């Protein structure tokens with residue numbers, strides 16, 4: 592991979608097995624030649640993200656954004672194709688590897704331990720993480736008692752303080768209140784100036800417009816376009832509006848509408 596690139600995906604496919612129940616799942620696990628029906632979540636993805644870029648990933652529900660983010664972060668694997676990543680990746684999502692039974696503080700210790708930080712480094716970072724998360728006395732309570740916004744605050748605070756080269760944010764800012772989201776967006780800007788790469792999975796078109804250098808539009812597991820935000824968000828929003836106004840039956844044949852936006856604007 593070229594040295595200016597942080598992430599390169601080449602002809603990436605992800606197929607999930609579709610089991611009809613537990614019996615079929617067991618067959619799939621224990622019978623090596625058993626082939627269940629499959630669902631193709633990603634289909635022939637080719638993408639390159641440069642170091643220092645903030646890239647948005649947008650698309651309707653189920654278009655494959657989280658699947659792609661999880662493959663890039665190494666949480667799940669691709670069925671075929673190549674993913675090349677230059678640097679440490681940290682993914683922040685609603686269920687970002689934090690433990691429900693542990694307190695906020697214990698989760699900080701746990702994450703630091705997993706990532707190989709020494710006790711001294713962990714202690715040094717802990718104060719900053721607690722200050723950034725700003726969830727008061729709840730930091731000593733088990734995570735299972737947290738609201739979704741509090742989880743997101745702690746998750747974001749931990750992720751950015753791990754100082755990864757590539758930060759993937761999967762919808763995790765959607766539940767934060769405005770002041771926290773602003774704080775996170777400022778932190779993302781700071782990351783960018785340090786030459787770090789950010790992949791921002793979101794439905795928040797306004798945030799993408801303001802913060803991303805380019806946006807990838809995914810639909811049904813395929814890349815529809817990769818452009819600067821101004822060029823991609825307008826046709827995407829137009830398509831999403833028309834799609835959402837359709838009946839269930841009309842949605843089955845939505846390709847001409849997608850083509851209309853693709854041909855006119857991309």
Ligand SMILES: Nc1ncnc2c1ncn2[C@@H]1O[C@H](COP(=O)(O)OP(=O)(O)OP(=O)(O)O)[C@@H](O)[C@H]1O
Pocket residue numbers: 607608609630632650651652653654655656657658659
């Ligand atoms: N483990 C799985 N088994 C079967 N299908 C799956 C699995 N995980 C995801 N999928 C399917 O893959 C497709 C892409 O899912 P993904 O979560 O990547 O979409 P998304 O674009 O992130 O959606 P959203 O905007 O709703 O978060 C969906 O149709 C989903 O049902």
